Amino acid sequence: xxxxxxxxxxxxxxxxxxxxxxxxxxxxxxxxxxxxxxxxxxxxxxxxxxxxxxxxxxxxxxxxxxxxxxxxxxxxxxxxxxxxxxxxxxxxxxxxxxxxxxxxxxxxxxxxxxxxxxxxxxxxxxxxxxxxxxxxxxxxxxxxxxxxxxxxxxxxxxxxxxxxxxxxxxxxxxxxxxxxxxxxxxxxxxxxxxxxxxxxxxxxxxxxxxxxxxxxxxxxxxxxxxxxxxxxxxxxxxxxxxxxxxxxxxxxxxxxxxxxxxxxxxxxxxxxxxxxxxxxxxxxxxxxxxxxxxxxxxxxxxxxxxxxxxxxxxxxxxxxxxxxxxxxxxxxxxxxxxxxxxxxxxxxxxxxxxxxxxxxxxxxxxxxxxxxxxxxxxxxxxxxxxxxxxxxxxxxxxxxxxxxxxxxxxxxxxxxxxxxxxxxxxxxxxxxxxxxxxxxxxxxxxxxxxxxxxxxxxxxxxxxxxxxxxxxxxxxxxxxxxxxxxxxxxxxxx
Numbered sequence: 001x002x003x004x005x006x007x008x009x010x011x012x013x014x015x016x017x018x019x020x021x022x023x024x025x026x027x028x029x030x031x032x033x034x035x036x037x038x039x040x041x042x043x044x045x046x047x048x049x050x051x052x053x054x055x056x057x058x059x060x061x062x063x064x065x066x067x068x069x070x071x072x073x074x075x076x077x078x079x080x081x082x083x084x085x086x087x088x089x090x091x092x093x094x095x096x097x098x099x100x101x102x103x104x105x106x107x108x109x110x111x112x113x114x115x116x117x118x119x120x121x122x123x124x125x126x127x128x129x130x131x132x133x134x135x136x137x138x139x140x141x142x143x144x145x146x147x148x149x150x151x152x153x154x155x156x157x158x159x160x161x162x163x164x165x166x167x168x169x170x171x172x173x174x175x176x177x178x179x180x181x182x183x184x185x186x187x188x189x190x191x192x193x194x195x196x197x198x199x200x201x202x203x204x205x206x207x208x209x210x211x212x213x214x215x216x217x218x219x220x221x222x223x224x225x226x227x228x229x230x231x232x233x234x235x236x237x238x239x240x241x242x243x244x245x246x247x248x249x250x251x252x253x254x255x256x257x258x259x260x261x262x263x264x265x266x267x268x269x270x271x272x273x274x275x276x277x278x279x280x281x282x283x284x285x286x287x288x289x290x291x292x293x294x295x296x297x298x299x300x301x302x303x304x305x306x307x308x309x310x311x312x313x314x315x316x317x318x319x320x321x322x323x324x325x326x327x328x329x330x331x332x333x334x335x336x337x338x339x340x341x342x343x344x345x346x347x348x349x350x351x352x353x354x355x356x357x358x359x360x361x362x363x364x365x366x367x368x369x370x371x372x373x374x375x376x377x378x379x380x381x382x383x384x385x386x387x388x389x390x391x392x393x394x395x396x397x398x399x400x401x402x403x404x405x406x407x408x409x410x411x412x413x414x415x416x417x418x419x420x421x422x423x424x425x426x427x428x429x430x431x432x433x434x435x436x437x438x439x440x441x442x443x444x445x446x447x448x449x450x451x452x453x454x455x456x457x458x459x460x461x462x463x464x465x466x467x468x469x470x471x472x473x474x475x476x477x478x479x480x481x482x483x484x485x486x487x488x489x490x491x492x493x494x
Contacts, residue, residue: 059168082120105192106192107410135176182199225432234320242478243270252330278321279321286309301331320410326480327342327345328332328485356428361422383395436462462480
């Protein structure tokens, strides 16, 4: 990895804000505080560059949808200035940054994914005027494009403001002028917090936490029902995820020679080739690690005779993620006790999926799945019945542990800021997408169950779209029934 030209530290410049620090950094390098940037070289770098402006750009595929979403936001907060930042780069180590992912609220309303961007909705007599504030192309005149660590020579070309306006269908302005304008602005304003400290600082005396939380909650609830574009992206994410699971089955022999990391890496390759990334940290839990709900260390052994709980999802280039889990016999065949537990979870999932339909309560599918699992636990003598007593006291949760599903979208646990009455106590509507993922987990040190159960963890998870007349399983291409899983694995392995 190339190292950018170092500059002398300047605490005063840094304290004045990132823009001032950037300008100071360029100035220092040009003045020779780095590795000898001569005046001749600086002048030479200003000229001799071709015009690379892109013309006749088509709008992004979801431009109509993002406009409709902004219209709903405008109608909810008339007469108020609304500020939605993308966020800034975050340092991973010294002078390297984490890959940037724009805030969900910003990407949902604009389709743009670049750091430092800000969407502002200015109130008008009727509705709002939306403006997208972005960084312009790197300046060749002052040397920014090659002297700044975030210049285009270092990190790649970014769209000009004119190009961005054509792509996103929103008037675009220079974001470096926004903080000052916000400080001078008057009237009611709300901001989505937690993404851009500089923008929040410019609004310190103009916003309240309560009002800003209302904005965040509204944007979360706006995502509860997906539009056609979103459903298409989620299906695309699921389809890539299915191929990723197939990839893993093909290399289970190599994983046995190495570790769970081989599984994680195999799935990650599919995610990066066909999508933006994984939607969350892959859980590649072999053997007793399957009993750890969010096992993401993925550094354990993969052994024939054990189960592999693979919980993974590809994220599309537009940030929509799948969330699918399969529990697979590593050697291709379930043992008798593994099949017994697996089939119980499958039966519970079937009951949960059947409960997903318009007009049903969100909690219904959880209750349906929990009832089946509780019946099995009582039947096996692991907990004393009757079933109603166990459910009332929640005794089954020692082995079922978690909720049976959640909303899915641009966040793997989407719409998390929505109010309880509109989400977990709400009613399902067509266009909602959620997971159904019951599980049973018998810890290795659980002395309340027979030894043969210990160390077995099973979860089956699918992504379910609520339709007008019921539901559609977006991940139905991956087998779920135990005999179908064995046949599928045998076919893939050849």
